[in-house]
Amino acid sequence: MTAITVSNLSKKYGNTCALDCVSLTLERGEMVALIGASGSGKSTLIRHIAGLETGDGRNGRVEILDTVSQRDGRLTGHVKRGAVSVLFQQFNLVGRLSVLTNVLIGLLGRVPRWRGTLGLFNAAEKDAARAALARVGIPQVAVQRSSTLSGGQQQRAAIARTLVQGAEILIADEPISALDPSSARRVMDVLADINTQDRITVLVSLHQVEYARRYCKRTIAMRNGAVVFDGPSTSLSNAFLAELYGSASEELVLPDAPEEQSAPVPAAVLPNRQPVFTTA
Incomplete structure (x- = not known):
């Protein structure tokens, strides 16, 4: 059973594209980081997964625990309460x-x-x-x-x-952004513990990449409403983030974050000109 499945989800606010045909899947028991600069679309995505907003147009779909929660811009109301x-x-x-x-x-x-x-x-x-x-x-x-x-x-x-x-699923929208480093680590320790011990699926939006590296095996990165990276957090080297986010990498990477031995290299370019990377 998958925990979360998002298919072709799009959202516009006026002329701003907040989500651009986003598709992703989280398996049950995963702890996945969601990263991106301010305005990248991660909070909007979280609100749609949580059922707080609905997508635009047709073909957009969200499934929670293999149950369709929204389709074609409408909530279904079929997801078990409290899940x-x-x-x-x-x-x-x-x-x-x-x-x-x-x-x-x-x-x-x-x-x-x-x-x-x-x-x-x-x-x-x-x-x-x-x-x-x-x-x-x-x-x-x-x-x-x-x-x-x-x-x-x-x-x-x-x-x-x-x-x-x-x-069964915990979605955390920047839960440590307002906390000092010591408190942030305690909160992340707790999230990691309930993920490991209770098998609660955790999707956590993080402002600084170092916590993704430290606590999550998998990271999804967004830019301009699109998913531009989905892979091992160990691939998130400082050089990769600088190339992926440009000047915005300064707000995502801690100054003392260690460099990885191998950095991802470009593999392809999506039609919307967002780069996709694989490990070298």
Whole structure:
């Protein structure tokens, strides 16, 4: 069973082409990085995969867990509720509620609506939420208001909510872009752990390539709304990124990122003049 399949997905905002016939597939249990300069289309792609937006025209198609979620610019509503969780860089926690309650919100699709509306969770559900917080390394903050947490702690609480939700796919849109390096590593460690231990499929959009190299075996790179690289993260040498992104590579590559022994070389050029690369 594939986790995510995107076929011929396009999107325009006025005269701007945000997605240009994008096609890709993620197998279940993969952890894949999505990279690209600002405006490359990665956030737009994530919103379409998550079902928050629909593509343009005919032939565009998105499948989640082998179930069609959108086709020809329309959502189908057939995907199992709670199967996909989306992690945003803004954390999306309710600041006035306790961290434990924020994590329990992940159960809203699995408990009777009246209990969810009233915030009535049983002991077993609260134990599961506490276990999720322990899993992400912040069990001590359960009773605090979420607004008192640091950015890294808030993002880990959001991941705990995903665990309680029972999601099979986690889509993270630049979850570490607002965090300091230490907090960013902790969040990426947690994402890698739930991918390995729980076999949750993770698609994570990253602003700096070094985290893709370090945590993801596979990377998909976008430019001008198109996929221009899809392959091993080990192929993402500094020289390759400089050639692929030009001046934008400065915002994607950490200054101390190590050079790889072999760099990708051009293999072909797509009709839209976007280069595709293979390893030498």
